Amino acid sequence: MANNTLFPQGFVWGAATAAYQIEGAWNLDGKGESIWDAFSHTPGKVANGDTADVSCDHYHRFAEDIALMRQMGLKAYRFSISWPRVLPTGRGPVNWVGLDFYDRLVDTLLVAGIEPYITLYHWDLPQVFQDIGGWENREVASYFADYASVLVNRLGDRVRFWITLNEPWVVAFLGYRTGEHAPGITDEKRALQVAHNLLVAHGLAAQALRTHMPGAQVGIALNLWPTESVSNASEDIAAAELAWQKDCGWFLSPLLKASYPSDVWEKYGELVPDVAPGDLALISQRLDFLGINYYSRTVMSAQGTVSPVAGSQYTEMGWEVQAPALRRLLVRLKKDYQAIPLYITENGCAFKDEMSQDGQVHDQKRIDFLQQHLSQARLAIGDGVDLRGFFVWSLMDNFEWAHGFNKRFGLVYVDYPTQKRIVKDSGKWYAQVIKQNGVMSNCKPAISGV
Numbered sequence: 155m156a157n158n159t160l161f162p163q164g165f166v167w168g169a170a171t172a173a174y175q176i177e178g179a180w181n182l183d184g185k186g187e188s189i190w191d192a193f194s195h196t197p198g199k200v201a202n203g204d205t206a207d208v209s210c211d212h213y214h215r216f217a218e219d220i221a222l223m224r225q226m227g228l229k230a231y232r233f234s235i236s237w238p239r240v241l242p243t244g245r246g247p248v249n250w251v252g253l254d255f256y257d258r259l260v261d262t263l264l265v266a267g268i269e270p271y272i273t274l275y276h277w278d279l280p281q282v283f284q285d286i287g288g289w290e291n292r293e294v295a296s297y298f299a300d301y302a303s304v305l306v307n308r309l310g311d312r313v314r315f316w317i318t319l320n321e322p323w324v325v326a327f328l329g330y331r332t333g334e335h336a337p338g339i340t341d342e343k344r345a346l347q348v349a350h351n352l353l354v355a356h357g358l359a360a361q362a363l364r365t366h367m368p369g370a371q372v373g374i375a376l377n378l379w380p381t382e383s384v385s386n387a388s389e390d391i392a393a394a395e396l397a398w399q400k401d402c403g404w405f406l407s408p409l410l411k412a413s414y415p416s417d418v419w420e421k422y423g424e425l426v427p428d429v430a431p432g433d434l435a436l437i438s439q440r441l442d443f444l445g446i447n448y449y450s451r452t453v454m455s456a457q458g459t460v461s462p463v464a465g466s467q468y469t470e471m472g473w474e475v476q477a478p479a480l481r482r483l484l485v486r487l488k489k490d491y492q493a494i495p496l497y498i499t500e501n502g503c504a505f506k507d508e509m510s511q512d513g514q515v516h517d518q519k520r521i522d523f524l525q526q527h528l529s530q531a532r533l534a535i536g537d538g539v540d541l542r543g544f545f546v547w548s549l550m551d552n553f554e555w556a557h558g559f560n561k562r563f564g565l566v567y568v569d570y571p572t573q574k575r576i577v578k579d580s581g582k583w584y585a586q587v588i589k590q591n592g593v594m595s596n597c598k599p600a601i602s603g604v
């Protein structure tokens with residue numbers, strides 16, 4: 155195989171999870187309630203009435219889960235911290251038992267030779283803050299910085315990589331515009347203020363992290379779901395471009411260009427958020443890296459969204475499988491924004507995985523999906539993109555937000571009634587990719603019989 159299927163030396167091979175989706179132990183050892191606890195406990199909000207009260211019970215099984223990561227040869231693990239587990243009332247007294255859990259998690263990862271990448275906020279806001287307005291209340295952004303300080307003071311001697319927020323677009327727009335996510339509000343103006351306050355929170359947390367840990371590598375993970383034009387016609391291109399600016403540019407521009415995209419700002423009219431003097435400087439302070447969560451794209455014409463795209467395959471989420479758009483996205487980022495190191499902080503897919511008679515999970519579609527995306531990522535590196543790592547979403551099957559347990563994204567299958575873990579074929583395949591430092595056409599499982 156040609157060398158261009160190999161990745162640069164030191165490329166970071168990882169997998170990702172989030173606290174609410176895997177930990178369980180929702181009310182144990184002093185943990186406070188989060189908005190996702192409250193939301194999933196509200197009838198009708200999550201498919202099948204599922205909650206993540208227990209989920210993968212990772213809180214009790216983290217050592218077993220890290221052993222699986224080690225078996226796969228993961229170099230890095232991206233996980234999030236539950237704010238209300240550490241600070242049950244969002245601020246004030248630390249719940250030491252909760253903080254100790256993350257301390258042990260980090261130590262166990264390091265012993266296994268796996269580098270921790272911490273996400274501070276993956277959607278589980280302390281419920282007490284929702285009661286005072288949640289992210290609409292700017293004070294919460296300051297409390298977020300205090301929370302970041304607590305964590306970096308305890309873990310900063312061992313953790314180098316810090317991701318402030320996961321997907322502020324989702325927090326703001328699914329939480330406050332469509333209402334599909336906690337806290338379930340449907341008000342676009344409020345959503346836009348939340349989006350802005352989240353970026354302020356990012357800026358304040360970045361400052362706090364650096365104050366306590368000058369060498370911290372600080373980033374943010376954005377869901378970059380590009381909109382591409384169906385044709386070369388100028389009206390179609392213009393419609394796609396506006397949608398790109400509305401979804402991706404709305405976060406990329408303030409972070410990397412210290413301004414909101416002007417066309418979209420104008421279109422929003424009275425809906426635009428209050429921006430205080432100094433906010434954009436705060437938001438656009440240096441980022442050490444940008445995390446990209448890439449799943450799919452939207453195709454657009456001047457008439458609207460084109461769906462389904464003829465000839466395309468779709469995942470169980472109804473998302474088009476479109477690996478070449480990942481390469482185009484990476485190249486566009488390099489071209490349009492300041493050059494900073496990039497990581498794919500999430501990429502993966504849900505398919506109907508089942509345990510076969512042989513006790514294994516033969517998820518060939520996931521292997522194909524990841525193989526295609528890794529190949530495109532490798533091509534982007536060849537195009538000069540500074541891509542440093544790739545994290546599969548997800549390490550293991552888990553609670554997929556409003557879809558509950560119905561969607562399986564893992565490299566590891568979780569049999570929820572027994573909590574048994576089975577490394578899927580994709581997990582074995584990924585182990586081989588990591589071992590070879592690249593996608594080879596002859597990738598055979600590096601581990602078997604797990």
Ligand code: FCB
Nearest residue numbers: 172320321377547554555
């Ligand atoms: C992303 C989320 C992650 C997971 C995947 C499928 O938007 O960050 O928690 O739900 O989608």
